[in-house]
Amino acid sequence: MKALKLLPLLPLLMPCLYVSSVFAVDEIDDSDHATLAKHYENLAKSAEIKLQKNKELLQEYEAHPYHYGRQGQDLQSHTAANIHEYKGIVEENLHNAELHKKKIIERDDPVNKAKTDADRDSIAVR
Numbered sequence: 082m083k084a085l086k087l088l089p090l091l092p093l094l095m096p097c098l099y100v101s102s103v104f105a106v107d108e109i110d111d112s113d114h115a116t117l118a119k120h121y122e123n124l125a126k127s128a129e130i131k132l133q134k135n136k137e138l139l140q141e142y143e144a145h146p147y148h149y150g151r152q153g154q155d156l157q158s159h160t161a162a163n164i165h166e167y168k169g170i171v172e173e174n175l176h177n178a179e180l181h182k183k184k185i186i187e188r189d190d191p192v193n194k195a196k197t198d199a200d201r202d203s204i205a206v207r
Contacts, residue, residue, distance in 0.1 A: 106120060107120065114181040114182070114184040114185045114188070115181075115185055117177075117178075117181045118178045118179075118181035118182050118185070119178075121174045121175070121177040121178035121181065122174070122175070122178045124170075124174040125170075125171050125174035125175045125178065128167050128170040128171045128174065129167075129171050131163075131167050132164060132167035132168060132171060135160050135163045135164045135167060136164060138156075138160050139157060139160045139161060139164065142156050142157045142160060143157065
């Protein structure tokens with residue numbers, strides 16, 4: 082009986098389950114920074130390939146607009162938007178890969194670890 086009373090709340094709880102899965106990266110452990118860095122580098126490489134294909138398409142559209150008729154301008158603007166999007170994806174993934182590489186260095190280098198601990202202590206004193 083109590084379960085039936087909670088049934089209307091189920092749709093409200095479903096997004097909570099989805100949000101927790103959004104941050105998980107293909108079953109890679111969060112503390113495995115080397116694998117995460119490699120994952121983000123691979124994503125950046127695949128986005129870079131798509132970026133290059135779209136740049137070639139845009140050059141073709143601009144070089145031969147008479148082949149595409151009235152749809153040529155739409156194709157050009159759509160391809161330009163794709164190029165902009167893929168540039169952002171490449172930058173974001175390379176940034177994430179770089180962050181994970183820094184985490185590896187911080188974890189493995191005791192001098193950097195001591196420095197970051199000292200920095201945290203000096204911030205806490207202020």
